[in-house]
Structures are given as structure tokens and as C-alpha cells.
């Protein structure tokens with residue numbers, strides 16, 4: 001890094017620190033891909049995650065979620081504090097992300113959807129992998145209420161994936177399962193069974209000092225389900241992880257996580273009843289004392305350059321609450 005870049009980053013970081021005392025930024029990641037198999041342009045690979053974590057550890061103040069929330073409550077949170085989180089429970093979290101987090105002394109929180117551990121596959125990956133590997137020229141998805149999609153090029157496959165995910169996302173678990181069966185039958189490809197962590201990898205993350213949180217069992221959109229099923233899904237995931245880790249879970253991340261679209265106030269009450277202390281959404285913003293700890297905001301400043309990355313954090317502290 002040259003001196004001018006270092007100086008610029010230092011000035012931006014100082015501005016962030018001044019602006020963000022007792023304001024907590026929580027970042028949200030899902031996967032850290034191997035650079036060889038990037039399929040979407042927006043996919044994050046190890047090199048990018050590495051420079052982002054180096055940047056945070058060099059210029060800002062990384063903190064574990066529990067520690068940061070306690071400091072926020074006591075009005076002792078230093079400016080520039082950042083919490084790193086991962087949703088879903090992908091295997092690359094331990095293989096690619098953990099070594100990078102450890103070398104930068106960062107304690108991250110991993111929210112795990114328990115049903116997919118040990119060889120399972122998330123619904124979105126069934127769609128992505130089926131269409132990605134499909135060797136047909138055209139795929140007919142009329143069986144799930146969509147049309148026919150040409151699959152001749154990568155662009156066409158990306159479009160078919162995008163449309164199918166959009167169509168399936170807000171179905172309830174039962175309808176989602178039916179739609180996935182049609183897609184699996186239509187494409188008839190061998191789906192990977194090694195995308196998600198297994199039990200011992202979750203234990204290893206925890207033993208490495210990382211925090212683990214709940215993310216339901218089957219990752220339903222809470223608003224698409226009955227209250228009974230929501231309660232069961234959240235409890236199942238919590239109990240599974242508590243038994244596995246021999247600890248009590250304090251934090252949860254809403255599947256998909258957008259207020260009014262994916263969850264509403266009644267779900268916050270359910271979380272409180274089940275015994276969670278913190279719940280993380282994907283609503284944009286930073287967190288301040290006095291706001292509901294069961295509806296924390298997150299923000300991930302995606303950018304290709306270090307300066308751009310820090311500037312996005314600065315902009316968040318300037319313009320959003």
C-alpha cells in the first residue's frame with residue numbers, strides 16, 4: 001500500500017470514528033467463494049474478503065456481537081466499531097472465512113440454519129445448481145407457474161436462475177418443497193452435498209472463539225408461515241445448536257431479514273418469548289442504544305477498492321441512522 005492511500009484511509013477512518021461513537025455497524029456476509037468457481041459477478045472470493053477484514057482490523061475496531069452490544073448498552077462503544085456476521089452455515093465459512101478472521105483477530109457471529117447441516121442444500125442452491133449444471137437448451141418451468149427459459153449461454157442461465165428464485169422465495173415451506181421437486185426432476189442433475197457445514201465444523205467454529213446464532217431450521221420466510229410453524233422453526237434451530245454446543249443461544253438472524261417483507265412485529269415477540277436477546281435483520285442502518293435489540297440493522301459496504309469501501313461506511317454514518 002502506498003503512503004497516499006494509507007493517508008487517505010486513515011483520514012476516512014478517523015472521520016468514521018468521530019461520527020460513530022456509540023453507533024454500531026453490523027456487517028452481513030453469506031459465502032466466501034473459491035476464486036475459481038465464481039458464478040455471479042457479485043460473489044465474494046477469499047482475496048476480497050481478506051483485504052476487507054485487514055482493512056477493518058487495521059483502521060476500524062472489530063468486535064464480537066455480545067461484547068459490542070454490552071458496550072453499546074453501557075454507552076462505552078468506541079467509534080468505528082464493526083461486527084462481522086455470516087448467515088446460513090456454508091462450509092466455506094469455516095474453510096475460507098475462519099482463517100482470515102483469525103489472522104485478523106476478528107470474532108464473527110455465524111447464524112446457522114440447522115436443517116441443511118450435514119449434507120443438506122438450501123432451496124436457493126437447489127435452483128442455482130440445477131440450472132447452472134442443466135444441459136438442456138431450454139427449460140420448461142410451467143409446472144411451477146413460470147414459462148420456458150433458454151439456457152444456451154451463461155447470461156440466459158443467470159436470467160432463468162434469477163426469475164426462478166424470485167418466484168419461489170416467498171412461497172411457504174410446503175409450496176417451496178413442491179416447486180423444488182419440479183425443478184430437480186426437470187434438470188435431473190446431481191446436486192452437491194458439501195455446500196453446508198456439518199455438526200463438527202459448527203463445533204469447531206465455536207471452539208475457535210466464534211459466536212453461533214440461530215437462523216431457524218429450514219430457513220422459511222417468517223411472514224409466509226403460520227405463527228405455530230414460525231415458533232417451531234425458530235425453536236428447533238435454537239435447541240439443535242444449544243445441544244450441539246452445550247451453551248445457550250442469545251442471538252438470531254431473520255431469514256432474508258427485511259421488515260414488513262420477511263417478518264413483522266409479532267415475530268419479534270415470538271423471538272423474545274423463545275428467549276433470544278438479539279435479533280439481526282437486513283434492514284440498512286447503524287444501531288444505537290434504546291432501539292429494539294431484537295431488530296438490529298445491518299449493512300455490507302460492497303466495493304472493489306479499499307477507499308471506496310471505507311467511504312461507504314462513512315456515508316452510512318453520515319446519512320443513515
Ligand SMILES: [Zn+2]
Nearest residue numbers: 087088255256
Ligand atoms: Zn439466511
